[in-house]
Amino acid sequence: MRLAVLAVVAALTLTACGDDTTAPAEMAAPDLGACRVLSPEDVAQPANSSPSVPCSESHTAETYAVGELPSDFDDVDYGDEQLGAWAYQKCTGSFRDFLGADESLVMRTVVSWAWFRPTQEAWDDGARWYRCDVVGGGEQSKEYVDLPTSARGLLLGRPKDAWMVCADGETVAGSVKVPCNQPHTWRAVTTISLGAAKDEYPGDRLAEVTTRDYCSRSVGAWLNYPVDYDFGYTWFHEAEWQAGNRRSVCWAKTTQ
Template sequence: MLSPRRLPRPVLAAALVVALVACGDEEPSTRSTEPPEKGACRLLTPEDVAQPSDGTPTVPCGDRHTAQTFAVGELPPSLHDLDADDPSLGAWVYGECSGAFTGFLSGDESAVMRSVVSWVWFRPDDAAWEAGARWYRCDVIGGGEQLTPYRALPKNAKGLLEGLPPDQWMVCATGRTVKAGTKVPCSEPHTWRAVTTIKVGEAGEPYPGDAEVAEITSDFCSDSVGAWLGYPTSYDYGSTFFGEAEWEAGNRRSVCWAKTQQ
């Protein structure tokens, strides 16, 4: 699954870490303080996603678009007096967007982690923040840091991962190894497919360290991929685990990859 901009929704890319809050310079703006519209579609680019706020125009969802707003809400009063670029905003919004994202796509946690879509959040721009706006916006995007340019989304992305998702929305990789490979949708030629995930810890547990997480992940993936392939006499598998930053952000899963013949 391809990662969100400011807090990591693990993207199936080894050691992917994204910053909590983007701190790029913004142009002065006179945008409204009113919250954006849930369900609106936009043609976002990686350059748009790199910014902490977004004023790109909406487009009809029947037209080509790469993003759709799936959640809009108000920041809690405890965060209202913070600066607009305070990392605490991103830490709080992560829980809201990540939970809503899984529900919006109608996929389980494993399917969401193994998908090519990701989410990004935006806050009011500096002018609107100074004027009192305290909303947040969560958008699903058709790609991520390691899958660009973004793919066009369907007219409505709600339920995108329900049941058995089409290969075009699941993540695979090309290359000698998973870590060095290029991430692609599984509908394109590939040599690796993300097939399962493993839960390596529970909420509230301290990070056990890279070595232990790597060992747990490798042991599980060896068995899991073998079962997925039908227990052949020999096979290749790969794994992706995520470090302490992602652990602190809430991720407790690693990803298992099977080498395929496609």
């Protein structure tokens, strides 16, 4: 989700020369359930044509949602911000359902999602599909971990530490994010909702203070109210709010 939020709000400045030779495969929506070996560099691109691999083999991505874009996007530019906001809502909801998690849990998992659209050439020729992939890593990942044969239901029940996000460093902000089954000094333990879908952004100061105060209490309870404890928090700004994110993440300083 962290990678996804930032990817949605980033403005795309892309140019390409359209032609009349777009391959038929690029015009049609990809296959649902296909697995691929993707890297962070692949996910940073708006389109992806990596070949699929058998899901029984090593892979870092699985397609969990595909379809045609609404007709509202028939005439929009390739990098239209409203397109990104729509994809955020669509892929986020499907992501939760696919993993078997609620909104809080998907903010605390090491896996994330990425979405792709047709190439610029195919877009210019009228292709209007989307593809949502679950990937084995997040925004700060230098490489992705392998996913199971299928990630469906990955977070049902009590998820394994291999799929939960922790951080290793002096502070949360400056730490490398790692799966919680690796050595770490911080664990993402709770989240706080700062507003409903239609609410206006409360402003940077109020968002941060509300997050800080809640996380202080929440982490203390998670640690069973020790005399002294350290906590951290990750909160987002107006751009992420406009993209659809309403939650901040609370971190406990712990090696457990």
